[in-house]
Structures are given as C-alpha cells and as structure tokens.
C-alpha cells in the first residue's frame with residue numbers, strides 16, 4: 131500500500147478561535163488583502179484586530195461564486211495595494227477566490243494558463259503569497275484543498291486552478307462563525323459536505339487515511355445535519371457540521387470525488403445556482419445509479435460494500451443495505467426542500483452538452499463505476515424531477 135496525504139500548514143479548530151488570527155497574521159505579512167463576502171459585518175472584527183496590531187488591511191468583497199473576472203479584479207487590487215498576505219474569510223466562494231489571488235500574486239502569466247480543462251493546466255512555478263483561510267459555511271472544506279474552483283462564463287463551466295502549493299498556510303475553523311447561516315444555506319452547504327464525504331469514501335482513489343476521515347465525518351453529519359437545519363442555534367450540531375465539512379475537504383483533496391461533482395462542474399458554469407443545491411439534488415441519483423451499475427458489473431467491489439457501510443452510518447440501522455442509504459439522503463433532501471434542477475433552468479435540451487462536459491470533468495475520474503453515456507443521461511434527466519416524496523420520519 132502507498133498513499134500520499136497533503137494538507138494545510140496548520141489547522142486550528144474550535145469556538146472562538148477566530149480571535150487568534152490577528153496575532154498569527156502579523157507574523158506572516160504587513161499588508162493583508164482581506165477577501166470577504168456579501169456582509170461587511172462578518173470581517174469587521176478581523177479588520178479591527180489586524181489594524182490594532184499595526185497591519186494594513188485592504189478589503190475585497192466576493193458576493194457570488196468566483197468568475198475569472200472576479201479573480202483578476204482582486205489580483206489587480208492586491209497588486210496596486212502591495213499586499214503581501216491574503217486572508218479569505220467567508221464561504222467556499224470567498225475562500226477559493228482568496229486562494230487563487232494569493233497564488234497569482236507571486237506568479238507570472240495569465241490565469242487561463244493555469245486553469246484545468248479549458249486552459250493550459252500549468253503548475254504555478256512560485257509558492258503563493260501566505261494565505262489564511264477562515265470558513266464561515268460548513269461547507270465545502272475548501273480551506274484544506276489544493277484547488278480553487280473558478281467559473282468561466284465564456285466556456286460555461288467551472289474549472290480548477292490546482293497546486294499542492296495552494297494549500298493555505300493556516301486554517302482557522304471556528305464553528306461560531308456558522309451560527310448566522312440561515313436554514314436554506316445550512317442545507318445546501320451541509321449536503322455539499324455530505325456529498326464530499328460519500329464521494330471520497332467510494333472513490334477509486336480512497337486510502338486508509340481518507341477512509342478514517344470519511345467515516346468520522348459521516349457519523350457527525352448523520353447525527354447533526356437534520357438537527358442543524360431545524361435548529362441553527364444547536365452549538366454541538368454546528369460543531370459537528372464544521373468538522374464534517376473540514377474532514378470532507380481533507381478527504382476529497384487526497385482521494386478525489388465522483389460523478390456528482392463531475393456534473394456540478396458544468397452545471398455551475400451554465401447556471402447561476404448554489405453549488406450545494408446542485409450537489410444535493412444529484413447525490414441520491416448518483417448513489418442509486420452507481421449502486422445499480424456496481425451490483426451488475428462489479429458485485430464484489432469495495433465501493434459497493436462501502437455504499438452499505440454509508441447506509442448503516444446514516445440510518446443508524448446495523449442491518450441497512452446500500453439502497454436504504456439512498457432513501458435516507460432522499461428523505462433529508464426532501465425535508466430540506468431541495469428543488470429539482472429544472473428550477474435552476476436545466477431542461478431536456480441541455481442534456482447532450484451537459485453529459486459531454488460532465489464526462490470530461492476532472493472529478494469524474496474518482497467515480498467508482500465507469501458510467502456509460504446512457505447512465506450519465508439518466509442521471510441528468512432524473513435531476514430535472516423533484517426528490518421523491520417519502521413518508522415523513
């Protein structure tokens with residue numbers, strides 16, 4: 131057995147840990163580009179703390195999933211202000227934008243040269259500017275991944291800029307920052323974390339290190355995802371989901387993902403819709419199609435056994451089979467009002483180009499079953515319909 135596990139330079143987890151950032155940041159640079167989200171209030175304490183330590187702070191707001199244009203705008207600002215440190219404090223959109231800006235700040239050439247699928251996929255030659263990631267959603271786990279996901283509207287696809295050197299120097303994961311998430315964002319982001327745990331656990335690139343992270347993350351998501359949706363003030367459940375998200379990122383960065391993310395890449399470029407919602411609607415369908423394909427083509431596979439293990443963790447039923455895991459995910463999505471993808475604008479006419487782009491997406495490489503064109507079409511077509519309604523628990 132051989133595996134290779136890479137992660138952020140340092141991870142600090144716990145309620146209130148955001149207070150430690152200014153002191154740590156002051157050892158990494160003098161002028162921070164603080165990448166924040168829509169709400170200025172979420173970064174105001176950080177800015178005050180940095181200035182109290184004699185640092186300069188320039189704010190850059192990222193109010194949507196980052197496009198190439200947004201990254202270049204942030205880069206231009208960071209260069210004009212001579213920033214030598216980048217801090218991303220927000221959801222996955224903000225963290226990814228900060229990650230890409232930090233990488234481009236110290237590297238020559240055009241963004242497109244570094245982008246996978248649509249560009250040159252070049253490696254960055256120089257280490258990025260020091261980068262601190264502070265997630266406020268739970269989440270994407272992007273604080274511990276080596277890629278930044280960027281939308282190209284021209285190519286109608288989301289693609290990654292990727293390098294081991296892009297792993298943040300410091301991660302501060304403070305669950306208190308997620309208390310303000312409203313239920314619909316708690317649902318989409320929490321189901322994204324669940325998707326990542328499931329896909330990394332059944333991935334062809336899974337290893338014992340990522341398996342442990344996925345099992346622990348799945349246990350926490352199973353007991354806290356529905357709780358945190360019903361009661362966002364439940365501190366224990368918020369902590370569980372922050373850990374589930376962190377573990378999902380640690381796992382996906384080292385084990386890859388699967389067909390849900392293979393489809394999410396083009397869908398995110400074609401439609402202006404939250405990533406978590408897209409993943410949530412696809413998750414039970416992809417689980418179902420993968421289980422069916424593996425049962426026929428690879429009945430003794432480890433991945434099929436793992437779908438059974440996922441079902442037992444999610445349902446808490448030691449006798450559950452793989453399909454009961456699919457039912458648990460469907461029930462959870464239905465309870466959280468996850469819409470069909472027709473609601474974001476997907477229709478029958480998009481299916482051929484969607485399937486063609488999904489098949490080429492980098493995440494598809496981790497999917498445990500080699501899906502046929504017909505199976506990919508089936509996934510796309512079923513995502514147009516609402517999650518099947520089931521008897522409430």
Ligand code: NAD
Pocket residue numbers: 167168169194195196220221222223224226266267268269270271272275276277278279288307308309310311312315318319322398405406
């Ligand atoms: P997001 O960052 O787009 O945020 C969603 C919404 O939540 C925004 O309106 C934001 O303002 C709001 N928000 C954030 N924190 C909040 C808080 N504490 N309280 C209230 N509102 C808050 O959503 P996301 O799901 O965190 O990130 C999605 C992005 O991350 C996508 O672009 C996706 O492709 C990317 N992603 C990247 C990786 C990676 O490894 N690089 C992994 C997964 C997802």
